[in-house]
Structure formats: C-alpha cells, structure tokens
Amino acid sequence: xxxxxxxxxxxxxxxxxxxxxxxxxxxxxxxxxxxxxxxxxxxxxxxxxxxxxxxxxxxxxxxxxxxxxxxxxxxxxxxxxxxxxxxxxxxxxxxxxxxxxxxxxxxxxxxxxxxxxxxxxxxxxxxxxxxxxxxxxxxxxxxxxxxxxxxxxxxxxxxxxxxxxxxxxxxxxxxxxxxxxxxxxxxxxxxxxxxxxxxxxxxxxxxxxxxxxxxxxxxxxxxxxxxxxxxxxxxxxxxxxxxxxxxxxxxxxxxxxxxxxxxxxxxxxxxxxxxxxxxxxxxxxxxxxxxxxxxxxxxxxxxxxxxxxxxxxxxxxxxxxxxxxxxxxxxxxxxxxxxxxxxxxxxxxxxxxxxxxxxxxxxxxxxxxxxxxxxxxxxxxxxxxxxxxxxxxxxxxxxxxxxxxxxxxxxxxxxxxxxxxxxxxxxxxxxxxxxxxxxxxxxxxxxxxxxxxxxxxxxxxxxxxxxxxxxxxxxxxxxxxxxxxxxxxxxxxxxxxxxxxxxxxxxxxxxxxxxxxxxxxxxxxxxxxxxxxxxxxxxxxxxxxxxxxxxxxxxxxxxxxxxxxxxxxxxxxxxxxxxxxxxxxxxxxxxxxxxxxxxxxxxxxxxxxxxx
Numbered sequence: 144x145x146x147x148x149x150x151x152x153x154x155x156x157x158x159x160x161x162x163x164x165x166x167x168x169x170x171x172x173x174x175x176x177x178x179x180x181x182x183x184x185x186x187x188x189x190x191x192x193x194x195x196x197x198x199x200x201x202x203x204x205x206x207x208x209x210x211x212x213x214x215x216x217x218x219x220x221x222x223x224x225x226x227x228x229x230x231x232x233x234x235x236x237x238x239x240x241x242x243x244x245x246x247x248x249x250x251x252x253x254x255x256x257x258x259x260x261x262x263x264x265x266x267x268x269x270x271x272x273x274x275x276x277x278x279x280x281x282x283x284x285x286x287x288x289x290x291x292x293x294x295x296x297x298x299x300x301x302x303x304x305x306x307x308x309x310x311x312x313x314x315x316x317x318x319x320x321x322x323x324x325x326x327x328x329x330x331x332x333x334x335x336x337x338x339x340x341x342x343x344x345x346x347x348x349x350x351x352x353x354x355x356x357x358x359x360x361x362x363x364x365x366x367x368x369x370x371x372x373x374x375x376x377x378x379x380x381x382x383x384x385x386x387x388x389x390x391x392x393x394x395x396x397x398x399x400x401x402x403x404x405x406x407x408x409x410x411x412x413x414x415x416x417x418x419x420x421x422x423x424x425x426x427x428x429x430x431x432x433x434x435x436x437x438x439x440x441x442x443x444x445x446x447x448x449x450x451x452x453x454x455x456x457x458x459x460x461x462x463x464x465x466x467x468x469x470x471x472x473x474x475x476x477x478x479x480x481x482x483x484x485x486x487x488x489x490x491x492x493x494x495x496x497x498x499x500x501x502x503x504x505x506x507x508x509x510x511x512x513x514x515x516x517x518x519x520x521x522x523x524x525x526x527x528x529x530x531x532x533x534x535x536x537x538x539x540x541x542x543x544x545x546x547x548x549x550x551x552x553x554x555x556x557x558x559x560x561x562x563x564x565x566x567x568x569x570x571x572x573x574x575x576x577x578x579x580x581x582x583x584x585x586x587x588x589x590x591x592x593x594x595x596x597x598x599x600x601x602x603x604x605x606x607x608x609x610x611x612x613x614x615x616x617x618x619x620x621x622x623x624x625x626x627x628x629x630x631x632x633x634x635x636x637x638x639x640x641x642x643x644x645x646x647x648x649x650x651x652x653x654x655x656x657x658x659x660x661x662x663x664x665x666x667x668x669x670x671x672x673x674x675x676x677x678x679x680x681x682x683x684x685x686x687x688x689x690x691x692x693x694x695x696x697x698x699x700x701x702x703x704x705x706x707x708x709x710x711x712x713x714x715x716x717x718x719x720x721x722x723x724x725x726x727x728x729x730x731x732x733x734x735x736x737x738x739x740x741x742x743x744x745x746x747x748x749x750x751x752x753x754x755x
Contacts, residue, residue, distance in 0.1 A: 146194055150176050153202040163678055164607050165571035165644040166352040167197040168231075169205055176201050180571045184674060185259070192255035199249050204238030207245075210324035217328050218355065224346045225278050226335040229285065231351040233318055233327045236289050261290045264350075268298070271348070277301040278338065278346045285315050285334075286350075303341050310337060473682060473689040474650040476613050480606075482620040484636035491638040495585065499634075502586040505744055510593045513559070513751050561666035561754035562597045562625070563587075564655050568673035569602035569620070570646035576709055577642055580672055583739045587670075588623055588634040590747055596754075597664070599625045600634075603651040604643035605679045615680055617647055619654070625662075647679040648725075649689035652704075656697045666754045669697055669704040670746075676721050691725045703750070705729030709739055 147161045156174060164177035182193030217230060239257075243250050268283035280300045288295045297308045314333045321327050470477060487495075531549035539546040565587055567580060584600055591598045600623040606616045622636040648671065659667045677686035697704045706726045708718075722730040733742045 146178060146198060149195065150198050150202055153198070154206065161198070162680070163683065166349065167201070168352045168354045169201040170354060180678065181263075183572050189255055189259050192252040193259060196249070196252050196256045199242045199246070199252070200235055200238055203242045203245055203249075204235070208238060208241055208324070209234060213324045213328050214353065215355075217332070218353065221332075221335060223335075223339075224349065225282060225338065226331060227353040228346065228349065228351045229282060229334065230328065230331045231353040232282075232286060233289070233321075233331055234324060235351070236318065237321050237324075237327055257290050261287055261292075264290075267348075267350075272298065272300060275344075276347045277304055277343050279348050281311070281338065282346065282350065285311075288312070288315055289318060301343065303343060304338075307337050307341060470650050470653045471689050471692065473685050474615075474647065474653070477605075477615045477617050477647060477650045479654065480616050480618045482618050484620060484622060484639050487635035487638065492635055494638050495635050498582050498585040499589060502582065502589060502740065505586060505740065506589045506593060509590050509744065509748060509751075512748065513594055516752060559594055559596050559751060559754045560664055561668065561750070562659065562662045562664040563591060563599075563668045563670065563750075564659055565598065565600045566651055566655055566669070566671045567600065567602045567640060568646045568648070568671070569604040569640060569643050570674075570678065571642050571644055572674055574642040576674055577640065579737055579739050580709070581637055581640060583672070583743050584622070584637045584640070585634060586740050586743060587747065588628070588637065592629055592633065594751070595629050596751070597625050597662070598628045599623060599658070600637060601651075601655070602640040603646065605645040605647050607644045607680065610680050615647070617650055618643070619651070645679040645682075646673065646677055647682055647686070648673065648677040649686065649693040652690065652693035652697065656693070656700065656702065659697075659702060660700065666750075667702040668750055669702055671704070671706045671726075672709065673706060674709050675718065676725070687721060687725055694726055694729070703729075705731060705746075707731050707733055707739070707742065707746075709733045 147159075150159050150161050151157050158174055160173075160175045162175055162177055163180055165180055167177055167179040167181075169176050176198060178194050178197045182190045182197075185193070214230070214234075218227065221227060239253055243253055264283040264286045268280055268287065271277070271279040271283060277300050281304060284297060284300070288297075297305075297312060299305055300308075311334055314330055317330050318327065321330065468475060534548055537548060540548060565584065567584065569577075573580065588598065588600060599621065602620045602622065604618055606618055609616055620636075620640065622640060623634055627633045652669070652671070655669055659669065677690050679686065682689070694704050704726065706722060706729060708722045708730060719730075719732065722732075731742065731746070733739050
C-alpha cells in the first residue's frame with residue numbers, strides 16, 4: 144500500500160497499480176508498475192530502498208526522460224536477450240542521477256541500490272565465467288564497470304571476447320556522457336554488434352526487462368473487437384425509419400409441422416369427436432379419458448425446441464463455470480503447461496554425480512536404518528492377543544478377568560507402502576538458494592530410490608511474460624516422474640531446475656493432490672520447498688488463503704502436507720506466522736539454506752518409519 148501511494152503521488156495517476164514481479168518495469172496498458180522480487184529476502188533497509196528506487200526510476204525517470212520511439216526502433220531491429228537487457232540497464236543507469244537531481248531525497252536509496260546490485264553482479268560474474276555463460280559474464284562486467292566506485296579491470300572471460308574488450312570498454316565508458324536515450328541506444332548497438340560477430344552463446348539468465356512501448360492504434364483495437372462485423376457490407380444503403388409503419392398483408396399460419404398427417408400412428412385428433420366442456424369455462428367431473436388427454440396436451444406444450452436448447456445452454460454454462468473454479472476461485476484462468484526435461488548434458492550429469500557422492504553417506508545410513516526396522520518387524524511377534532498360539536505367561540489366567548494369553552508370529556512385512564511428491568518453488572526469488580535445493584532433492588531422490596519408494600519431483604512457476612487477463616500460464620517441470628523414480632540415473636533432470644518467475648502455490652498443490660489421489664499407496668506425503676509466501680498475478684491478496692485451502696483439502700483426503708521454509712527470512716516473525724497460517728504445524732523453518740539436507744534427513748527418517 145505504501146508503494147502504491149508513493150507511485151500515485153509521484154505520477155499524479157490515481158489508477159496506477161503497483162504489483163510484484165520477477166523484474167521491474169512499467170506497463171502502460173493497463174497502467175501497472177512492477178516492482179522486482181529481487182529485493183525480497185534482504186535486510187529491511189535494502190528491501191525498502193530497492194523497491195522505492197524501482198518506482199523512482201519508472202515514475203520519475205522513464206516517464207520524463209526516456210524516448211519511447213528510440214526504444215521501439217531498437218526493439219524492431221534487435222530481438223536477442225542480451226541487447227534488450229543491456230539497453231534496459233544502461234537506460235536505468237543514465238536515469239539514476241537525473242532522478243536524484245530532481246528529487247535529492249532519493250540519493251540515499253539509490254546509493255544502497257548501487258551497492259547491492261554491484262555486489263550481486265560481481266558474484267554473478269564469477270559464476271557465469273565458471274559455468275561458461277560468457278555473454279552473461281559480459282553483461283555482469285559492464286554493469287560493474289558502470290557502477291564501480293574504483294577503477295575496474297576486466298577479467299579474462301573467453302579468448303574470443305577478450306580481444307574485443309578494449310573496444311567494448313571504450314564504447315561502454317561513453318555512457319557516462321550520454322544525455323538522451325538515443326545516445327544510450329547508440330552505445331548498446333555498437334556493443335551488441337561486436338558480440339554478434341564473435342558468435343558466442345546467447346545470454347542464458349534474465350536480469351532486466353525492456354517493455355514494449357508500442358501503442359495499439361484505435362483502428363487496430365476496433366478491428367480485433369470480436370463483437371463487431373469484420374467483413375464490409377455489399378451496399379451502403381440506410382433504411383428510413385417510420386414509427387407508424389403498418390402492414391395490411393395477411394400472413395398464413397400454416398407450418399409444415401401442422402400439415403395433415405397421413406396414417407394413424409401416434410396420432411391424436413383434437414378436431415374430431417364429441418363435444419366436451421373440458422376446454423370451456425365450466426367444470427365437470429373427470430373420467431379416465433381426461434387423464435390421457437391432459438397427459439398428451441401437457442407434453443405437447445413443453446416440447447419446445449427453443450426451451451430445450453436453452454436448457455442445454457444453461458447446463459453447458461454451469462459445467463463450464465464449475466470447470467473454471469475447479470482449482471479454486473483465485474486460480475480462474477490458470478493454465479497448465481507441462482515442461483519436458485531435455486536430454487541431460489555431460490555437464491549436468493557430472494554435477495549430479497558430484498551431489499550424489501556428497502549425499503551418499505547420509506543415504507546409506509538412512510537405508511540401513513529403514514531396512515533393519517523392516518527386518519525387525521518381520522521377526523518380532525505380536526503378543527497379548529485373544530486368539531493365536533498359547534504363550535508361556537499363564538498367570539494372568541487366574542489374575543485377570545479377560546486374560547490375553549496368546550501370540551502370533553508377525554506376517555512378512557511388505558515394502559514401504561507410501562508415495563512422496565516433492566514440489567519445488569522455482570520462482571525468481573530462489574536464485575540464490577537453488578543449488579542447495581538441488582542437493583536436497585538429490586538426497587530425497589536417492590534415499591527413496593534405494594528403498595524403491597515411488598516419488599515425484601516437480602518444479603513449478605508462473606510465466607509473467609506471456610500473462611494476459613484471461614490466461615495465466617503455469618509451467619511444471621517434472622524432473623523425476625513416478626513411473627521412472629526407481630530407475631538408475633533417473634535424477635539427472637533435477638539439475639535442470641532453475642529460478643524462473645512467479646509462484647502460484649495453491650494451484651500447484653491442487654494439481655499435486657489430483658495426481659496423488661490416483662495413487663494406490665496407503666500413505667501419501669506432499670512436501671513443498673519454498674522461500675516465502677505465494678506471489679503471482681492477481682494472487683497477492685488471497686494467495687495465502689487459497690494455498691491454505693489447498694493444504695486443508697489435501698489433509699481431508701488423508702495426505703500429509705508440510706512445507707520447508709528456507710532462507711534467512713525464516714527468522715522473520717511475520718513471515719513465520721504467515722507460513723504457519725498456511726501449513727499450521729506442518730511448517731518447518733530452515734534459516735540456513737546450506738543446512739537444508741540436514742533438516743530433510745530426520746523428516747525423511749520419521750516419515751519412512753511411519754510407513755513401514
């Protein structure tokens with residue numbers, strides 16, 4: 144609410160809405176200003192400063208000094224992610240001092256913003272160099288150069304790129320003298336052309352967003368109106384209106400349905416026979432013939448084709464409405480998009496093997512403990528029964544009123560009769576936690592696979608780039624499906640999980656519930672890895688309630704649901720209370736994300752013991 148008031152006050156637009164998204168940008172129609180999730184899960188001072196500067200840049204900077212025509216012409220020429228992201232961040236850097244000059248009170252907030260962003264991109268520069276994302280590394284290096292407090296020395300990125308660094312560095316430093324958007328476009332164009340000639344891998348990560356400022360003409364809007372006629376009329380005549388126009392012509396009431404029917408099959412003649420007062424205004428005592436007549440007459444009045452069509456339409460509308468609200472009122476328009484993992488690369492297989500080796504001691508210990516418990520259950524007898532084999536302790540026959548003197552040998556224990564479903568929040572805020580989450584997912588998969596317990600691991604996120612008023616695309620990447628969860632090397636796709644955009648937790652939980660309902664196992668467990676409350680389009684107000692309702696629906700169906708809340712924010716009392724509101728006693732806090740595997744181990748141990 145504070146951010147909305149700030150944006151409305153600075154822009155003088157009371158209808159301007161402020162929403163949270165993966166990236167910060169301004170959408171003109173409808174008027175929505177998106178504040179980035181990047182600032183979540185930081186210190187209070189950094190979070191407030193970052194969110195406010197997102198608004199300052201859009202409302203004060205973009206609205207006053209950005210040349211939309213120059214941006215639009217650039218976007219028509221350059222379609223790749225690097226060029227557009229670089230223009231977006233370069234324009235923001237040009238606008239920062241202008242905003243401070245216009246509003247000196249924003250100076251401190253922008254200083255904090257530069258410190259956080261510079262620290263973040265310095266870390267990303269090292270990560271992208273090691274992973275071989277060279278275009279991303281150039282982007283990070285340019286950002287650090289533009290925001291550096293001290294002289295910046297370019298690191299070695301790639302032999303092909305290092306030769307072009309002097310030109311890129313000289314061109315990039317011209318941004319300090321840029322006065323207009325056209326100057327920024329010229330600088331970014333020169334750098335983008337050089338990288339395009341070097342033929343390096345396209346940019347992988349998304350750090351900024353360049354919105355489309357194109358305005359749809361009024362004629363174009365009218366052309367796509369589904370309620371208007373699209374094809375032109377054959378003539379352009381207009382009929383003169385006459386309020387007193389009358390017709391004296393007589394129209395025949397004959398219809399093919401009332402034509403005389405030949406034959407007597409199912410025929411009921413109403414125009415022949417003895418006179419009767421039945422259709423008159425007098426009453427008489429009824430007889431058997433009246434019942435037949437009334438029956439036929441009543442049915443003939445209700446067999447209207449129009450009425451039947453209306454009933455069908457009403458039934459279809461009711462079914463359609465029920466289908467829309469199938470996953471909750473807050474998820475109307477949410478569309479499921481199943482993502483298939485690609486064939487694992489050599490690099491992904493190597494990363495998985497390293498994590499597998501790292502978690503192997505814990506997996507081995509858990510497996511031995513569970514197997515010993517199963518063996519013990521096979522051999523230990525059940526005692527104090529009313530029927531069975533007579534035991535040796537017969538004293539109770541004389542001392543107890545209802546002695547239990549018998550025992551039975553335990554039947555061979557079956558395998559663990561349980562199914563597990565792991566949902567992983569793949570929203571943008573998980574960017575600094577995903578590596579540890581993958582390690583925990585490997586521990587989860589290897590433990591259950593070694594015990595041949597069916598399980599599924601799925602990452603979920605909502606795509607904001609293709610979002611519309613009626614359709615909210617939600618993607619689900621099933622890294623480990625149920626039917627292959629026990630197979631060797633089935634977990635390579637876990638390495639393909641990565642932070643994406645928003646998270647609609649209630650919708651994801653309801654889909655998981657549907658899938659678990661079809662399972663035949665006796666015990667069913669739903670585990671959710673997340674780092675905060677749900678956040679998606681039109682979901683910020685009731686997302687917590689919707690997710691809570693999904694959790695309660697699962698528990699009513701006999702499923703066990705709990706959440707692993709990861710990150711430093713778990714120490715925040717307000718957020719702890721929010722997660723407890725959603726999951727009740729099924730919310731487990733893990734403040735240090737590196738300790739997540741150690742938190743998951745006792746949970747798995749307890750759940751597996753309960754399932755034996």
